[in-house]
Amino acid sequence: MLGKVARDMSPQQQETLIRDLTALECELLSFGFKKIGHLYREPDGSFVVGPYVPRYPEMWMRADGPWTSPADYIRSTPEWELKFMENNLQGWINYHESILYEGEKLIDTEMLKQFYRLIIALAGLIVDPDAPCGILHVDWDVLNIIMDKNDHSRIVGILD
Numbered sequence: 001m002l003g004k005v006a007r008d009m010s011p012q013q014q015e016t017l018i019r020d021l022t023a024l025e026c027e028l029l030s031f032g033f034k035k036i037g038h039l040y041r042e043p044d045g046s047f048v049v050g051p052y053v054p055r056y057p058e059m060w061m062r063a064d065g066p067w068t069s070p071a072d073y074i075r076s077t078p079e080w081e082l083k084f085m086e087n088n089l090q091g092w093i094n095y096h097e098s099i100l101y102e103g104e105k106l107i108d109t110e111m112l113k114q115f116y117r118l119i120i121a122l123a124g125l126i127v128d129p130d131a132p133c134g135i136l137h138v139d140w141d142v143l144n145i146i147m148d149k150n151d152h153s154r155i156v157g158i159l160d
Contacts, residue, residue, distance in 0.1 A: 003099050003142035005152040007108055013153035018115060020155050021145070022122045025074055032132035036073045037066030070132075074123035078116035085113060099143050107142075 002017075009017065035049040042048055052065045064080065067073040084092045089109065093100055100107045146157035 001143055002145040002147055003107065005147050006111065006142060009152050014111070014115070015118070016153040017155070018118045018122065020153075022074065022119055022126055024155065024158065026070060026123075026127050030070070030132070034132070035066040035068055036070070069127070071123045071127040074127065075120050078119045082113060082116050082120075085109065096141075099141060 006014075033049075037049045037052050040048050040050045049066045064076050065073070067076060081092070084095070093106070093109070100109075144159040145155060146159065148154035148156050
């Protein structure tokens with residue numbers, strides 16, 4: 001899991017990981033849809049793509065979208081995480097407590113901020129602004145990214 005190896009990664013491994021994660025997310029988003037979000041049924045029976053609203057009430061503060069481009073979607077989660085960290089770091093730590101601690105040691109939050117900033121920057125460089133919207137992976141965190149046990153910059157799986 002990324003959460004267990006992130007602290008021990010070299011800057012070069014971190015950069016490789018971020019590029020690979022961004023490319024993977026871009027691939028998922030390359031499938032042809034007009035918007036990214038949740039599907040809602042209108043009173044007349046038709047369907048529309050609306051905002052993504054998390055299924056758990058404690059996460060409703062994260063409601064966002066719909067997004068009209070893959071780059072906008074890719075940027076939205078790290079932008080939200082950074083804003084939360086900068087406005088209320090202790091609240092952010094409490095919110096993510098189950099994934100931020102390895103034993104008694106807190107994962108390096110400054111490294112996570114750099115990780116989020118790089119994703120934001122790379123999303124605009126990698127994704128074609130006219131690309132269609134694709135599959136939305138709504139649970140993108142360090143517990144769902146499985147790393148090669150011998151090469152901590154190599155992703156071997158994504159869970160959802």
